[in-house]
Amino acid sequence: MPELLQFLLSGITVGAVYALVALGFTIIYNASDVVNFAQGEFVMLGGMITVFAHAAGMPLPLAALIAVIATAGVGVALNKLAIEPARGAPVVSLIIITIGASIFIRGAAQLVFDKQIHRFPAFSGDQPIAIGGATILPQSLWVIAGALAVFFCLWLFFTRTLTGRAVLATANNRVAAQLVGINTNYVMTLSFSMSAAIGALAGVLVTPITLTSYDVGLALALKGFAAAMLGGMGNPKGALAGGLLLGILEAMTAGYISSQYKDAAAFIVILAVLFAMPQGLFGRKSTDRV
Amino acid sequence: MKLSVTTALAGTLALVLGLAAPALADIRIGATISETGPASFLGDPEAKTLKMLVEEINAAGGVNGEKIELIVYDDGGDPNRARPSAPRLIEDDEVVAVIGGTTTGTSMAIIPVFEDAEVPFISLAGAIEIIDPVRPYTFKTPHTDRMACAKIFEDMKKAGIGKIGMISGSDGFGASMRKQCLEIIGEYGIEVLADETYGPTDADMTPQLTNIKGKDGIQAVLNPGFGQGPAIVTRNYAQLAVGLPLYQSHGVASDGFIELAGAQAAEGVRLPGTALLVAGLLPESDPQRAVVVAYKEAYEKATGKPVSTFGGYAHDALRILVDAIQRAGNAEPSAIRDAIEATKGFVGTTGTVTMTAEDHLGLDLSAFRMLQIENGGWKIIE
Numbered sequence: 001m002p003e004l005l006q007f008l009l010s011g012i013t014v015g016a017v018y019a020l021v022a023l024g025f026t027i028i029y030n031a032s033d034v035v036n037f038a039q040g041e042f043v044m045l046g047g048m049i050t051v052f053a054h055a056a057g058m059p060l061p062l063a064a065l066i067a068v069i070a071t072a073g074v075g076v077a078l079n080k081l082a083i084e085p086a087r088g089a090p091v092v093s094l095i096i097i098t099i100g101a102s103i104f105i106r107g108a109a110q111l112v113f114d115k116q117i118h119r120f121p122a123f124s125g126d127q128p129i130a131i132g133g134a135t136i137l138p139q140s141l142w143v144i145a146g147a148l149a150v151f152f153c154l155w156l157f158f159t160r161t162l163t164g165r166a167v168l169a170t171a172n173n174r175v176a177a178q179l180v181g182i183n184t185n186y187v188m189t190l191s192f193s194m195s196a197a198i199g200a201l202a203g204v205l206v207t208p209i210t211l212t213s214y215d216v217g218l219a220l221a222l223k224g225f226a227a228a229m230l231g232g233m234g235n236p237k238g239a240l241a242g243g244l245l246l247g248i249l250e251a252m253t254a255g256y257i258s259s260q261y262k263d264a265a266a267f268i269v270i271l272a273v274l275f276a277m278p279q280g281l282f283g284r285k286s287t288d289r290v
Numbered sequence: 291m292k293l294s295v296t297t298a299l300a301g302t303l304a305l306v307l308g309l310a311a312p313a314l315a316d317i318r319i320g321a322t323i324s325e326t327g328p329a330s331f332l333g334d335p336e337a338k339t340l341k342m343l344v345e346e347i348n349a350a351g352g353v354n355g356e357k358i359e360l361i362v363y364d365d366g367g368d369p370n371r372a373r374p375s376a377p378r379l380i381e382d383d384e385v386v387a388v389i390g391g392t393t394t395g396t397s398m399a400i401i402p403v404f405e406d407a408e409v410p411f412i413s414l415a416g417a418i419e420i421i422d423p424v425r426p427y428t429f430k431t432p433h434t435d436r437m438a439c440a441k442i443f444e445d446m447k448k449a450g451i452g453k454i455g456m457i458s459g460s461d462g463f464g465a466s467m468r469k470q471c472l473e474i475i476g477e478y479g480i481e482v483l484a485d486e487t488y489g490p491t492d493a494d495m496t497p498q499l500t501n502i503k504g505k506d507g508i509q510a511v512l513n514p515g516f517g518q519g520p521a522i523v524t525r526n527y528a529q530l531a532v533g534l535p536l537y538q539s540h541g542v543a544s545d546g547f548i549e550l551a552g553a554q555a556a557e558g559v560r561l562p563g564t565a566l567l568v569a570g571l572l573p574e575s576d577p578q579r580a581v582v583v584a585y586k587e588a589y590e591k592a593t594g595k596p597v598s599t600f601g602g603y604a605h606d607a608l609r610i611l612v613d614a615i616q617r618a619g620n621a622e623p624s625a626i627r628d629a630i631e632a633t634k635g636f637v638g639t640t641g642t643v644t645m646t647a648e649d650h651l652g653l654d655l656s657a658f659r660m661l662q663i664e665n666g667g668w669k670i671i672e
Binding site (some may be wrong): 003006007009010011013014043050116117118119128135137206209210211213215216219220229251252254255259260262263 | 329330331334429460486487488489491492493494496497498500501504517518521522525529530531537546549550554555
């Protein structure tokens, strides 16, 4: 029985990491239907900037704040320099632009920072917390709390604020949104900066667990993307549930079946879910008017 | 405008031709190294080491009175980019020997070229396939994964450990070392009771370690891996309080590993490392001490970065080559080849090298030092 609990805690830890990354995809997708493949790079920047600011002598909270703000700036630059000039291009082209941006950011990070693996201290120490014969690290609780907090803020943003509704309206129909007085350029810039900030926050929270280097973004983005697809792209509830589900699936497979098939098992389940529910578990039904 | 472009082009062309024309008095040594790309953390110190040493040798008067000219091509870790560099080094640059192939992939791609052209080639990559079977013109300096396994199993046997659990990375390094270890483990009478794996970018290995911990009879755990994986395994190992000896591989033998895993979690971890890593701890009587201390000091002064095992491979390759040219008395590729093969008792950073016609690596298990992490530092145990 303690094994099951340990697998579950491991799954929740990893799942919360995936969920945080998946949540970052939500805003940009909701504003523009674009899946931002540079999202993993935002996570990497959050971790790396914190590492280097902390190493330069700044206290950890200040380093983390700088990382989040700087990464939000990168998000705005990405929108202004790469996405906005290509306005009117089909969504697929925009997605390809984000892939290019991710390669560029990775290369730049390799030059600006270095090629080594880094870590900074966990927020509340490394003493494991024992729960019924199993253990969890305090940093995992930070990640879980972070994922829940981001989820809650996003949910409030999209359902209770006018700006959040403006974001949804922009995705739904850009021309109609403009006609009712929404500044769609502003909405796009806002959504890129928020997505980047959430990504950076994820990077700050997960780095003590996953460690970071200039090339961690791709792997994180792929898992986060899978989690978002499983839960339903664009829905914060889906991102959270998809991430946790994916993490628990992997941990259970590694624990009870074989660690060799961990990734395969997770992806088979994702394929099966998407086959039965193409919109993901919580995805919105797409209704095309003809 | 058009005129100036033409003039500039002609000027550049003349410059390139001027540089490419072989200067007769120099010994030309080629290198193809992964200075950029995914293997750059290996290739970067290698290239820096080669350039530093060539300057040092030339400043001291060169080899047999002739200066060395080093020609380095960056292959980005990509065999498809390394391949065209090989004929270019032989035909255009007319080198007498080549160092390089940072990775096994790039090395294997260019070996046939040097074998056909009969130019000596010293690889800096790990795989045993490079020198087994022996090819007349191909040598290498890094020890093999199999030797690391043997060193670890010897230490386990000494400690009376007969049943172990393994948790290996599924990346190239981890998978290859796991295979090599399983091939020779029978010779040491050690049994593997649990054989788990993890992905190179995984964030948590507690499920695998929980299973290993739950198996009865396991006396120690071995983690062949590279990069961040072993650091996370070590942290999870402490988190679960497994309480058995943990062996890591030479893939993480660096100060960075202790930092990533945390001194507390890494306490007591054993791994095979080279003398270079513990240069300051070697006793005065150690034959390798003078070599590794000199290289470490020179490299850290020249680059401002901590020395790495990988740079040490390049150091040994160039020193063996220069030593061979000196003994051969001339810089004919075939004479150099014969002299490299006759290398005897050469003390390098990786170990003491004695090559034969059957052994183009020339290292034995004494190349590895069994190290244990204590109080956030290394301790030599034997």
